[in-house]
């Protein structure tokens with residue numbers, strides 16, 4: 001692992017762009033200055049990748065943190081996402097995010113969920129619009145200079161098949177950002193994406209807020225054997241499995257510790273053990289959406 005440091009490791013997307021293996025997540029990072037401070041702490045620690053979303057309401061703090069850090073824009077990777085009630089307003093959505101972030105372009109623009117939710121009633125889906133229509137609009141952004149890559153998030157195999165097989169799909173999603181941690185390892189979906197040449201980003205990579213993984217006996221025994229924290233082992237597991245990880249923290253010491261992944265690795269046996277925990281738990285389901293998006297095809 002010495003000449004392949006996780007912190008300088010990148011994944012090459014279909015466009016040829018190189019996406020870092022570890023970024024800072026920002027879902028639930030408070031808009032009271034905490035999100036900005038977290039971004040500044042991450043960039044000072046060496047992170048060069050921030051994951052945010054219009055729906056998180058903190059893009060302006062991400063932008064302020066990036067500005068304060070003063071790192072040249074071309075050295076950074078910024079991912080943001082089109083919010084569900086904005087599916088009919090893709091152009092307005094990206095312009096709003098760029099303005100919030102204070103940047104001319106994002107490296108990756110994701111459709112946050114395959115749900116074209118009506119802005120006037122979040123419990124309803126449009127009758128005359130779906131994610132294929134949204135993707136058609138997102139494709140128009142490529143070449144505009146506003147986005148370097150487009151992708152999707154929370155797509156299971158059923159919806160990916162629909163998207164990939166549609167005649168209007170001219171650009172394949174470069175990334176599918178999905179929930180991935182040892183309580184939700186989704187090997188079939190990961191293998192499907194790999195087969196289709198779609199890079200995977202693992203979200204809730206630590207198991208999210210109140211993660212039971214921090215007390216899991218298998219995780220703890222591996223962490224003890226390595227002399228590492230449970231969180232470092234969970235992140236290393238994701239990177240060694242081939243996806244990038246985006247741990248969220250607003251705590252400076254944790255942000256720094258989560259980035260200390262160089263110079264050691266998990267053995268194949270340890271990776272296997274983490275991939276085969278007995279407990280299964282999914283943090284982000286689809287019950288809150290007006291349409292079902294998972295059909296048992298995200299396992």
Ligand SMILES: NC(=O)c1ccc[n+]([C@@H]2O[C@H](COP(=O)([O-])OP(=O)(O)OC[C@H]3O[C@@H](n4cnc5c(N)ncnc54)[C@H](OP(=O)(O)O)[C@@H]3O)[C@@H](O)[C@H]2O)c1
Nearest residue numbers: 025026027203204205206207208231247248249250251254
């Ligand atoms: N595309 C999607 O639909 C989607 C959905 C969910 C998440 N995401 C993205 O993925 C990112 C990560 O997922 P997540 O926010 O659900 O959760 P996560 O990164 O799995 O876990 C975050 C939680 O772990 C804590 N934590 C972080 N590092 C720690 C450490 N070293 N020791 C102890 N606790 C630690 C954080 O606390 P503190 O902050 O208090 O330190 C926070 O409570 C999100 O922030 C977001 O960017 C995307």
